[in-house]
Amino acid sequence: MNHAVLMALVILSPLVGFMINGFRYKKHSANVAGTIATIAVAISFICSVILVSDLIAMPEEARRIAVSFFEWMAVGNFKINAGFVVDQISAIMILVITGVGTLIHLFSIGYMHHDKGVAKYFAYLNLFIFNMLLLVLGDSLLVMFVGWEGVGLCSYLLIGFWFTDSEKAAAGMKAFVTNRVGDAAFLLGMFILFTTFGTLNFAELNALAPTTMEASWLGAVTLGTMFLFIGATGKSAQIPLYVWLPDAMAGPTPVSALIHAATMVTAGVYMIVRLNPLFLAAPNTMMVIAIIGAATAVLAATIGMTQWDIKKVLAYSTVSQLGYMFLACGVGAFGAAMFHLMTHAFFKALMFLGSGSVIHAMHEEQDIRKMGALKKYMPITHITFLLGWLAIIGMPPFAGFFSKDEILAYAFQSPFGSPILWVAGAVGATLTAFYMTRLMALTFWGKSRVPKEVHPHESPALMTIPLIVLAVLSVIGGWIGIPHAIGEMLGHIPNVWEHWLHPLIKPIPGWTPLDHTTEFTLMGVSVGLAAVSAAIAYHFYVKSPETPKKIAESIKPIYNLVYNKYFVDEAYFGGIINPLVNLSRNTWHYVDVKFIDRCTYWAGDLMKGMGSLSRSLQTGNMQQYAMYIALGVVAVLSFVIMR
CATH class of the missing domain: 1.20.120 (Four Helix Bundle (Hemerythrin (Met), subunit A))
Known part of the structure; x- marks a missing residue:
């Protein structure tokens, strides 16, 4: 065809x-x-x-x-x-x-x-x-921007789909407004790049990308890419514009799986990978991307440890995993970012749909404190969710292991990376293993806390078949990107993913591959930390459920800080939103009402008065007209005599 x-x-x-x-x-x-x-x-x-x-x-x-x-x-x-x-x-x-x-x-x-x-x-x-x-x-960037704005509109419509609920309607509005902030920066980035290169076509921009790195923070390439990245922080929920995505869970659960796990939120990562030669020419932008990605991965993971809403836990997990993708972009590992984008689409869509299956079975209940022991009622949902859990915490040979560890390897070895970024990535992976195991334990394992009036049941085939397909992809989806060290050990299995993307991904300047010993060591450390973290979480929430409560009570100020999401929303309202609303209200009152409206009313009254005066001179009364003529004659004669 x-x-x-x-x-x-x-x-x-x-x-x-x-x-x-x-x-x-x-x-x-x-x-x-x-x-x-x-x-x-x-x-x-x-x-x-x-x-x-x-x-x-x-x-x-x-x-x-x-x-x-x-x-x-x-x-x-x-x-x-x-x-x-x-x-x-x-x-x-x-x-x-x-x-x-x-x-x-x-x-x-x-x-x-x-x-x-x-x-x-x-x-x-x-x-x-x-x-x-x-x-x-x-x-081109302009055609991309049409779709960029289109998915923003659809996200608003779907998050606020149940708009008769004011909380859900507000969540849709929050997503829409937050993304508009990023989109304004995206437009500025496009303007700068067009002014500099005279084109917005991706192929032409990449071909015109400087071969030498731009050192200045105020260079055209640095500014252009920085503004594009700010746009990406809005669409892909990174610091400081990540606050909309957790609230976006107000929409139907399949919406969360499609838009806020597998597709729209990865648009920022895709845009950076698409323009990778341009971003490589701006090392300052790359550094900012890496730092923001690593910080987001850790910050969101800590918040995920304290949430009780099954979808909110997955939402913060999504923000954290997107942080890994940006960390990869920031250290020049664009292929690894795309790899994690794909594997994450499989296991996170699986887990969101799995949560939807649980919510469906629990009659719309989303609080994991009211669940437990659901595996005996929902065997298919449990098994598929279990496979997604193993993938997201990075256990070999599941999909998340290959993509996550490739990012960590690049963060450690890349000239754009550093051991500090690797540590941040490893900490994020450790926290991920803890809170995802906590989610599994409180939902499917341990003792049942399901209210007596609720009778959980397995979802119908229309819902479980997609779970099974995504579970299979979560198991085998990473095998096309087997690391060289493991590939050689298993008989020289090629890294198909790397070979596929090679023509479009510019090599990292000064990159030297990791030796196999270091590569295996890094893998062992990250997998070991995740396994220990998962084991601790299992013990806490299955074997000794009172322990987490005691720990939370002993560090209550810190727990409350994390549970309340570091009060970032409150800070935005107190420091930005409310002052802007008050400024707008005062501007309206004093400028619009007191000045513009009064000037308009005064001008209107003046014209009305002049019209009334003119009308009073045209009454049709002949005697009055004769008087006006006489007065005119007197005035003229007086003027002549005075001269």
């Missing part, structure tokens, strides 16, 4: 699904609406597989399928086409978006079965997939 036709089907099929369900938005049949939406995304997935198969068949140096449908805009020398590209990087993204997206749509049919707005829900999901595909397939 023609590549242009395939590309059009990949992009437009979800849009058609959105339009069909959009016109049917008042219908209440989840089966019909879900089938339409799922088929639409499945068509995109099938066409994506065909495109990627054709890409694989091409010579390595020529792996690029580019389609330009029409000229979008032309202003002087500035020209942008509606152009889309499938290459080694975007191929990974479209397979994840459409593949995982299809599974989440299927799961949603069972999960949203009783919701009255189900057709509207599936319309929004399809619209999100359409915009996400625009974002990753666009051949």
Whole structure:
């Protein structure tokens, strides 16, 4: 089939699904609406597989399928086409978006079965997939930005889907406003890069990237990439703009799996990887990215240790894992960042859907303190969630082990990295193992704390089949990126992932590979720390459940600080939001009401008075007119006599 036709089907099929369900938005049949939406995304997935198969068949140096449908805009020398590209990087993204997206749509049919707005829900999901595909397939920053804003809109619509609940509506608004802050910076980055290079096309920007590193903090490349990174901190929930993602759990759980685990929140990582030659030319930006990524990974992990809402724990876990991806980008390990992006999509989507299965079984209960021993009621959900847990804590040979340890290796060895960044990454991994084991223990193991009126049960096949598929991917998804040390030990198994991305990932200047002894040592330390941390958490929450309460009580001030998320939201409200609201209110009162309104009223009254005066001179009374003439004659004669 023609590549242009395939590309059009990949992009437009979800849009058609959105339009069909959009016109049917008042219908209440989840089966019909879900089938339409799922088929639409499945068509995109099938066409994506065909495109990627054709890409694989091409010579390595020529792996690029580019389609330009029409000229979008032309202003002087500035020209942008509606152009889309499938290459080694975007191929990974479209397979994840459409593949995982299809599974989440299927799961949603069972999960949203009783919701009255189900057709509207599936319309929004399809619209999100359409915009996400625009974002990753666009051949320029401007086309990407269209999808970037589109997924922001869909995130707002889906987070606040149950908008009659004021708390959920506020969560949607918070996500929307926070992302607009990042998007303003993204626009500034685009302006700077266009002014500097005269283009926004990815291939052209990468080709024009300086070969020597820019030392100045105020250089055009540094400023441009820094503003783009600020945009990424909004979309991908990094310090200081991470606060929206935990609240985004107010939306339906499949939304969390699709948007806030597998796709939209990884857009910032994808953008940086796409422009990796440009970012490598800005070492100051790289340093900031690495520090912010490492700090976010640790900060979010500490908060995750104290949360009781099953989805909030996973939300902070997502923020933390995104921190690892940015840490990888900051030390120049762009391939490792993409690798973790993919494996994380598998196991985190699995765990979010697993949490949805639990919430469904628990009649919408999300507090893990009211769960426990659910494995005997929900064997499939338990086993699949268990595999996702082993993947996220980095146990070999599960997917998360390969991608996480590759990031840690680069953080240790890269010229852009340092042992301090490795320590931060290892601490984050240790904390992850603790709070994810805590989640497993309080949800599925130990004694049952389920209220007597609740009767847990396994979810239907529509919900468990996606769990099984994602569980398999969480087990084997990392094997395509086996580290060289392990690959050689197992008979020279190649690192397929590294070879696949090699043509588009610029090598790190001054990089020297780790020797096998150091590599195995780093792996052993990180895996050992995670295993010990998981064992401690299991003991605390299964064998000795009173111990965590005693520890929390003994360090109550610290516990309260972490439990309240370091009061970051309160600081934002106290230091930024409320002062801005008060300033806006005072500005409105004194400038708008007191000055502008009064000036307007005064001018209006003046014109009204002048009109009344003019009207009083035109009464139609002949005697009055004769008097005016006489007065005029007297005035003229008086003037003449006085002269």
